[in-house]
Amino acid sequence: MKLTARVEYGVRALCALALHSRSGPLSLREISRSEQISFQFLEQIFLDLRRRGLVGSVRGPRGGYYLLLQPEEVSVGDIVRALEGPIAPVDCLAGGREGEARCHRSEACRTRHVWEKLRDRINEVLDSVFLDELIGPKSDRPAEKAGSQQGGYSP
Amino acid sequence: MKLTARVEYGVRALCALALHSRSGPLSLREISRSEQISFQFLEQIFLDLRRRGLVGSVRGPRGGYYLLLQPEEVSVGDIVRALEGPIAPVDCLAGGREGEARCHRSEACRTRHVWEKLRDRINEVLDSVFLDELIGPKSDRPAEKAGSQQGGYSP
DNA sequence: TCTATACCCGACCATTATACTCGGGATTAT
DNA sequence: ATAATCCCGAGTATAATGGTCGGGTATAGA
Numbered sequence: 001m002k003l004t005a006r007v008e009y010g011v012r013a014l015c016a017l018a019l020h021s022r023s024g025p026l027s028l029r030e031i032s033r034s035e036q037i038s039f040q041f042l043e044q045i046f047l048d049l050r051r052r053g054l055v056g057s058v059r060g061p062r063g064g065y066y067l068l069l070q071p072e073e074v075s076v077g078d079i080v081r082a083l084e085g086p087i088a089p090v091d092c093l094a095g096g097r098e099g100e101a102r103c104h105r106s107e108a109c110r111t112r113h114v115w116e117k118l119r120d121r122i123n124e125v126l127d128s129v130f131l132d133e134l135i136g137p138k139s140d141r142p143a144e145k146a147g148s149q150q151g152g153y154s155p
Numbered sequence: 156m157k158l159t160a161r162v163e164y165g166v167r168a169l170c171a172l173a174l175h176s177r178s179g180p181l182s183l184r185e186i187s188r189s190e191q192i193s194f195q196f197l198e199q200i201f202l203d204l205r206r207r208g209l210v211g212s213v214r215g216p217r218g219g220y221y222l223l224l225q226p227e228e229v230s231v232g233d234i235v236r237a238l239e240g241p242i243a244p245v246d247c248l249a250g251g252r253e254g255e256a257r258c259h260r261s262e263a264c265r266t267r268h269v270w271e272k273l274r275d276r277i278n279e280v281l282d283s284v285f286l287d288e289l290i291g292p293k294s295d296r297p298a299e300k301a302g303s304q305q306g307g308y309s310p
Numbered sequence: 311t312c313t314a315t316a317c318c319c320g321a322c323c324a325t326t327a328t329a330c331t332c333g334g335g336a337t338t339a340t
Numbered sequence: 341a342t343a344a345t346c347c348c349g350a351g352t353a354t355a356a357t358g359g360t361c362g363g364g365t366a367t368a369g370a
Contacts, residue, residue, distance in 0.1 A: 058367090062315080062316080195331060
């Protein structure tokens with residue numbers, strides 16, 4: 001019952017992006033430094049986030065990533081599913097939609113509805129929190145300043 | 156966000172125990188066969204279930220395991236926690252109680268309350284389902300019959 | 311046009327967790 | 341005595357995780 005580091009990093013990184021919204025794209029190098037996340041690992045994570053349509057990218061100097069949606073439109077659930085795939089606490093729940101994919105073992109199906117309920121609650125919780133809540137009210141946020149260059153965190 | 160096979164097996168095995176309640180202990184050999192779970196893996200699982208006080212054991216021929224509580228007193232959450240330890244979707248939530256164990260990274264704490272909420276909902280769901288619900292109404296249950304001997308499933 | 315900065319991406323690697331297996335030992339009904 | 345059963349530490353094969361590496365390609369600015 002654990003989330004991966006990918007998800008933790010992804011959420012934190014997208015918070016950074018959300019806080020940076022108005023100042024153009026934010027480079028992975030900067031996120032890596034400010035969030036203390038391995039730069040190369042971050043690259044992997046952002047490839048998925050881009051493929052899943054959560055962020056856009058700009059190449060070249062002064063490039064980086066930016067949110068494709070408003071912070072209040074991106075839920076933690078979106079991030080989790082982008083980085084870990086569909087949430088399914090047990091294997092027999094993964095893949096296929098509700099009706100099909102029934103277990104071959106009738107006994108297992110006794111417990112199936114528990115796992116379905118669990119899956120639904122997990123999705124509900126994760127879908128109820130959005131990036132704008134995570135970064136807090138505007139008054140809370142540090143004034144944006146253009147960060148310094150180079151570096152990149154490596155554990 | 157996955158439960159382990161240990162938990163799946165544990166829940167199924169305890170259902171078997173619950174269905175067998177009145178007929179004395181049930182041996183792992185029988186559970187292994189009827190639930191198609193590796194016998195030796197089941198042994199490991201039941202060691203934990205016993206240490207955590209969910210089942211009692213009887214050694215020797217005609218021995219086996221039995222529930223220490225009524226089926227309506229054992230929740231799926233009890234089983235999960237017995238077999239996987241306390242539920243904590245991210246590491247910084249594991250160990251230590253509410254107040255202490257705060258993250259060293261202030262940024263991470265922005266997201267902390269999401270994971271706490273998630274953890275609490277997961278526990279709620281798992282604690283709301285009990286063994287008696289899983290095995291269904293009495294009318295549903297197959298009449299108990301003394302199972303045949305020997306065997307033990309191995310994948 | 312050159313160069314540095316950034317994203318892009320497949321492949322690799324080390325560590326850990328998982329899902330078992332193995333080889334015994336202790337207990338007890340028959 | 342025998343055989344069934346639980347008890348238990350240690351080993352093992354596979355997969356997932358959390359990275360790293362070595363190259364691309366695009367592009368802003370000198």
